[in-house]
Amino acid sequence: MKLNILFENQDEVIKQIDAWIAKQYQKQVYSNPLDDMDDEFGEDELEDELFDLIKKLNRPYPPIEPYIKNNPKYAYYYARDIIKGRWPEGEDAIKQDVYYAYHYAEGVIKGRWPEGEDAIKQDAEYWNRYKKL
Numbered sequence: 189m190k191l192n193i194l195f196e197n198q199d200e201v202i203k204q205i206d207a208w209i210a211k212q213y214q215k216q217v218y219s220n221p222l223d224d225m226d227d228e229f230g231e232d233e234l235e236d237e238l239f240d241l242i243k244k245l246n247r248p249y250p251p252i253e254p255y256i257k258n259n260p261k262y263a264y265y266y267a268r269d270i271i272k273g274r275w276p277e278g279e280d281a282i283k284q285d286v287y288y289a290y291h292y293a294e295g296v297i298k299g300r301w302p303e304g305e306d307a308i309k310q311d312a313e314y315w316n317r318y319k320k321l
Contacts, residue, residue, distance in 0.1 A: 201245045205252055208238050212255060235262065243269055253277060260285035267296050283307055290314040294321060 239262055242252060248270055256262035256278070263278025274296060282288045282304065289304030290311075299321055308318045 198245055201241050202249070205238065205241055205245070205249060208241075209251055209255065235259070239265065242266070246270070257281060260288040264288040264292050264296075267292065279303060286311045286314055290318055293318060 238252075239256070242249060243265075253266075256266055258281045260281045263275065263281045267273065267275035267278055267282070268291075279292075282292045283301075284307055286307050289301070289307040293299065293301035293304055293308070294317075300318075305318070309315050
């Protein structure tokens with residue numbers, strides 16, 4: 189299922205996001221390994237395209253949050269670009285990833301973030317940069 193990202197207004201964006209949510213729900217309820225064989229592209233690309241829609245909407249959209257809160261990349265970008273501040277619901281995922289934990293502390297929190305330090309310590313370069321925040 190390829191999402192059409194050309195739209196006239198936010199209602200159209202919301203319809204497209206809701207269609208993605210419905211597909212995810214259908215996959216959970218009617219799990220069949222053959223269902224994904226006819227997709228035009230993989231799940232990562234679908235999620236990237238979905239996140240492009242969320243950015244175009246440019247405001248929080250709670251129905252999509254359960255699908256992105258466990259992904260460090262999307263949780264970070266949702267906090268930075270959409271919420272424009274801390275997003276506690278996504279912090280458990282963000283703090284598991286060196287890159288996103290550091291950038292969350294630097295760009296979203298704009299300071300030290302003790303919850304993410306275990307991940308950031310795994311990379312000497314990020315850890316040294318983090319200590320200067």
